[in-house]
Every structure is written in structure tokens, then in C-alpha cells.
Amino acid sequence: METATATAPVSLTQGAVNELKKLIDQQEIGSDFGLRVGVEGGGCSGMSYLLGFDQKKDGDSEYTIAGIRVFMNKAHGMYLAGMEIDFKNGLDARGFTFNNPNASSTCGCGSSFSA
Secondary structure, three states: OOOOOOOOOEEEOHHHHHHHHHHHHHOOOOOOEEEEEEEEEOOOOOEEEEEEEEEOOOOEEEEEEOOEEEEEEHHHHHHHOOEEEEEEEOOOOEEEEEEOOOOOEEOOOOOEEEO
């Protein structure tokens, strides 16, 4: 079982950390939940990102990033290693964005990619 002290394969910008902590407080997310980062089949480019609060499951690695528990299925690491998650709050875009160096192509929505 992975420990929370292992180096996380993904990073969170300060903007993402601020927004996630705000969501944790607003939605009263319990201490047994963490941020799930992952991928799933589908989307216009072949795979879509998963980002949401969830409980730890079998096969997950756990990391702590800026005080936030992060869960990731071990099998998703090859698609997400080195990815940066940011939060944009501007006139042109609002929401979480994914900067994934493993993506060979992405679609215009920014939440779908192929590797």
C-alpha cells in the first residue's frame, strides 16, 4: 500500500489548492474523503480526466499535496505522471485545467485527451 509521503505524480498550482480547500470547506468534505484524480475511457479524444472527492479504494495510491489528500488508481499513473492541475477564474475560462505532458493530443474542451 502506498503511503501519503510518496512523491505525487501530479501537481496542483496554488490556484487549484485555494479552490479545492474552498470546496472542501463549503461542501463540508469529511476527513475520510480525498481528491480523486484519474482517467476514464471516453470523451472526444479517447480519454477523459476524473477529478472529484471520493473515498480511498483498493488499488489506489494516496498522496498529500499542500495538505490535500489525493487518491489515484495505480494504473492511471502512466497517463498522469507529470500533470499539473490548475484553476482558472478569468473572463475567458473558469474551472480546473489539466496540463498533461503525456497527452499526444487534446480536444477543445480541455478535459479529453489521447496518449
